[in-house]
């Protein structure tokens with residue numbers, strides 16, 4: 001492997017581990033470094049220019065060594081390790097700070113009265129989210145041997161048991177439905193607690209890194225001392241991003257109940273939805289996706305959850321996939337043609353729920369005079385737009401619609417193939433459009449700050465190789481797959497993803513409230529089939545017979 005292979009990692013933070021794959025003989029085989037133009041040896045990640053600059057520094061050092069007949073490769077290796085390690089550490093800390101700030105930005109528009117309310121048992125008070133994600137970082141620090149001052153450990157101040165969501169390993173758990181009844185910690189205590197843990201995490205990581213850097217004499221040292229801590233901190237950040245999205249679900253549910261349309265969550269930033277001139281009219285309804293062996297799961301070098309691993313082979317029959325998610329207009333036809341009144345479309349449990357809950361439309365839809373459907377969301381009280389993807393439907397509703405339409409929901413493997421396989425490249429890509437991170441031109445995610453799904457056809461640059469639009473962003477998409485662990489699964493954090501493999505359906509793709517850094521083609525979300533609070537819609541598939 002030539003030295004320029006190290007430019008092909010998934011990001012700075014992966015470098016210390018990537019270095020373990022390089023041997024001194026790799027350095028010896030280097031014949032000069034050219035500007036990176038592609039990826040060699042790894043499947044999914046583009047080179048980064050700042051890595052290139054860093055490598056130039058390495059190469060200047062290498063040239064100096066070449067003049068020395070002794071070729072002190074071990075020293076060079078140590079030098080490279082430290083350089084890459086420091087870059088990786090700085091990047092991680094900077095990402096940590098950004099994630100923590102984003103949570104506070106989302107929290108800021110709330111009045112203090114709204115911050116501690118729980119509008120239903122399936123949601124949580126915003127203040128609880130803020131404190132809980134901080135508690136999770138505390139547990140990570142404790143796992144790695146950090147000591148926290150006793151008064152912050154729950155013996156005085158406030159009771160940390162309130163913040164345990166479901167981790168049996170961490171002791172007592174306040175039932176979810178009780179969270180709104182115990183507004184502790186107070187908002188002020190929560191903000192103080194956040195700032196305390198932020199400082200603690202920063203100090204701990206800096207101390208740990210300086211110890212590690214000082215002792216790097218070979219790549220093995222760097223790897224052994226950092227890999228698990230690095231993963232856990234990244235897990236803490238990803239966990240916080242998941243809660244950012246959950247907070248947005250809760251804001252929608254909490255404020256929708258207020259009759260005054262102006263009594264609403266007021267985001268700090270709200271951008272305009274894509275205009276008509278940006279919308280591509282889509283003529284074809286479905287595309288063909290060939291069958292055969294397909295490898296499902298993550299194969300890159302950056303962060304992924306343990307439930308996206310290992311990548312493994314499945315066999316797919318050829319199938320058809322909807323080009324865009326099912327729209328409100330299409331869903332209205334299902335309603336108008338008696339979809340909610342005909343048991344033939346519904347799974348048994350779903351039909352019981354339809355009768356018991358008197359479901360007649362997606363969550364939040366209200367029928368006004370003149371047969372007009374409206375909804376109060378972050379953009380105010382507005383008519384349901386027939387060209388936007390339908391949202392806030394349960395799995396049961398998605399499945400019933402698909403039967404009514406003479407189609408079916410895709411499996412998660414079918415969804416992943418339609419999103420990620422590129423036949424020209426003969427490999428999967430990280431996103432439908434390729435390997436580079438989402439921008440507002442590719443997908444509607446949290447950082448687009450649209451606060452609603454965009455009309456179908458709004459992101460032609462984000463389509464997949466097979467021609468499917470908006471697979472990432474706008475609305476999560478229900479699949480027919482049960483949430484199970486992949487064959488060969490190994491847990492990286494007990495109780496996080498591994499104990500939920502019962503009665504849950506997999507969703508793919510993210511929604512307008514999903515942070516950019518959360519989502520990729522292989523990300524597996526899961527919810528129970530009756531749940532409607534999440535921003536979920538769906539697209540249909542069909543067998544090719």
Ligand SMILES: [Fe+2]
Nearest residue numbers: 132165239243
């Ligand atoms: Fe959590």
